[in-house]
Amino acid sequence: MSDPSLSADNISQAMTELSDAFDFYLRDDASSLGSDSELNGMAPYRKTDRYGFIGGSSLQNGQDHLPVVLIRRRETKWLEMTAHWEKTMARRYRKIKLLCRKGIPSSLRARCWPLLCGGQAKMERSPGKYQELLEVPGDPQWVETITKDIHRQFPFHEMFLSPEGPGQQGLLQLLKAYTVYRPQEGYCQAQGPVGALLLMHMPPEQAFWCLVQICDHYLPGYYSPQMEALVLDSEIFTALLHRVCPKAFKHLQKHGVGPLMYMPEWFLCLFARTLPFPTVLRVWDAFLSEEVGKFEGCELPLSKGVMPRLPVHDVPISEGDLERECRIQLGKLCQTQPKFQYNPKQRLSGAKAIFDVQQLEDAQYNKTGKEIHTHTFHIPKIKVDPPPSSPKEQKRASEVQGQKKEQKRKKPDTRGKTFHAFEHPKGRRERKLEPEATRTKSSFYLEA
Numbered sequence: 001m002s003d004p005s006l007s008a009d010n011i012s013q014a015m016t017e018l019s020d021a022f023d024f025y026l027r028d029d030a031s032s033l034g035s036d037s038e039l040n041g042m043a044p045y046r047k048t049d050r051y052g053f054i055g056g057s058s059l060q061n062g063q064d065h066l067p068v069v070l071i072r073r074r075e076t077k078w079l080e081m082t083a084h085w086e087k088t089m090a091r092r093y094r095k096i097k098l099l100c101r102k103g104i105p106s107s108l109r110a111r112c113w114p115l116l117c118g119g120q121a122k123m124e125r126s127p128g129k130y131q132e133l134l135e136v137p138g139d140p141q142w143v144e145t146i147t148k149d150i151h152r153q154f155p156f157h158e159m160f161l162s163p164e165g166p167g168q169q170g171l172l173q174l175l176k177a178y179t180v181y182r183p184q185e186g187y188c189q190a191q192g193p194v195g196a197l198l199l200m201h202m203p204p205e206q207a208f209w210c211l212v213q214i215c216d217h218y219l220p221g222y223y224s225p226q227m228e229a230l231v232l233d234s235e236i237f238t239a240l241l242h243r244v245c246p247k248a249f250k251h252l253q254k255h256g257v258g259p260l261m262y263m264p265e266w267f268l269c270l271f272a273r274t275l276p277f278p279t280v281l282r283v284w285d286a287f288l289s290e291e292v293g294k295f296e297g298c299e300l301p302l303s304k305g306v307m308p309r310l311p312v313h314d315v316p317i318s319e320g321d322l323e324r325e326c327r328i329q330l331g332k333l334c335q336t337q338p339k340f341q342y343n344p345k346q347r348l349s350g351a352k353a354i355f356d357v358q359q360l361e362d363a364q365y366n367k368t369g370k371e372i373h374t375h376t377f378h379i380p381k382i383k384v385d386p387p388p389s390s391p392k393e394q395k396r397a398s399e400v401q402g403q404k405k406e407q408k409r410k411k412p413d414t415r416g417k418t419f420h421a422f423e424h425p426k427g428r429r430e431r432k433l434e435p436e437a438t439r440t441k442s443s444f445y446l447e448a
Helices: 008-028 068-083 085-091 093-102 106-117 119-125 129-135 140-152 166-181 191-199 204-218 228-244 246-254 263-267 277-289 294-306 319-336 350-368 391-406 425-447
Strands: none
Touching: 068 085, 068 093, 068 106, 085 093, 085 350, 093 277, 093 350, 106 119, 106 204, 106 277, 106 350, 119 204, 129 166, 129 204, 140 166, 140 191, 166 191, 166 204, 191 204, 228 246, 228 263, 228 319, 277 350
C-alpha cells in the first residue's frame, strides 16, 4: 500500500513550504548576501549559473554573453601582454587600461589580477611566507571573530556552502594569515567579501598577496581601526554629490542620512555585496588597473539608481577636480579633528604606480642584496663646498689672473725668410726664376 503522506498534493505542499521558508531566510539574513545575483530567480535553486551562484540570474538571462570570436581575440591579446608583462607595462600601459575598461576575459582574471595589483611580484619576492603565516596560531580573539563571519560571505555560492569545504576553510586561513601579517590592523569584517571574491578566481596564496596589495596600496587606512581614509572619501563623495545632484544631497541631509550610513557597504567591500556579480567583476577590472578615484565615478550612478526620480546634472568630474576636493576636505578634517593623521599620498594611483614602485625596489634590491620595504626613505648624498678664502688669498689670486692676461703671446720673427706654399716642385723653379727676370728687366731700362 502506498503511504498517503507521499501523495502528489502533500509533496507539492511541502515544496511550497520549503520555498517560502527559503524566501524568509533570504529576507531575514539579507545583510549577509553576496550580490543581487543570489536573490534573483531562486526556483531552480539546485542549479548554478556561470559564476557558481545557486539559482543566479545568469541562468535565465544570457543576453550579456559576448560572441566567442570576440572573447578569443581578447584572450589572445591578454596572453601576449602577460607573457611580456614588464615590457607591456613600461611601454603600453594605455592599451592595458583600455582593455581593462572593456573587461578582462573570465578565463584570465586569475592571471591578470595578481599582475595588475602587484600581488604576483610580492609573492615571488616572499617565497614560503604564506605557509609560515599559516603555521602561526594567531590571536584567538581574531580567529573566533573570523569563524563567526565566515558563513556570511556569499552563502549561496557553491564554493562556500559547506563549513568544511575549501571555500570557507580557505577564507578562514587567508584572513587569519592577514591578522598575523598585519597585527596592528587585525581583522575587519569588510575584508571577508573581498577575500572570498579573490578566492573564487585564484589559489589561496595568490589571493592573500592580492588582499595585502589592496589593503596596503589601493585602500590604505580603510581597514584600520580609525578608518580615517573612509571618512575622508565620504566627505569627498558628499561634496561631489552636492555638485552633481543637489536635490539628492538636500533630501539625504533633510532626513539625516549621512554618507557613512551607506558608503561602508560600497567602499569597504568594493561593491562586492551591492552590484550584480558581472558588474562587480567589471568594476574590479577598472579598479585594479587605474585608481581609487574611479570609485566616486561608480558611486554617483549608483546613487542615481537608488533615487531615479531626482534630476542628475551631467557635470564632468576630472582627476583634477578630485584632487582639489581632496585637498579641501583634508584641510577641513585637520581643522575639526586635530588627531586626524591620514595622508592621501600613501595611496598609489593604480597599477602603473605600483609597477614603478616595485621596479625601483627590485633595482635597489639588486644593488644592495637586501630587501627594500615600501615607503623607505634614503638619505641623499651631501656635497660639502670648501670654506671661503681669506681677503689676502683672494687679492693674490686676482693679481695672478691679471698677470696672466698681460702676458701676450710673442709673434714669430719672419723677417728675411721666404715661405712658399705650392703643390708641385715645378712651381718652385718658376717662382725662383721670377726675381732674376725682373732684375734683368729693370737693369735693361736703366741701361737704356
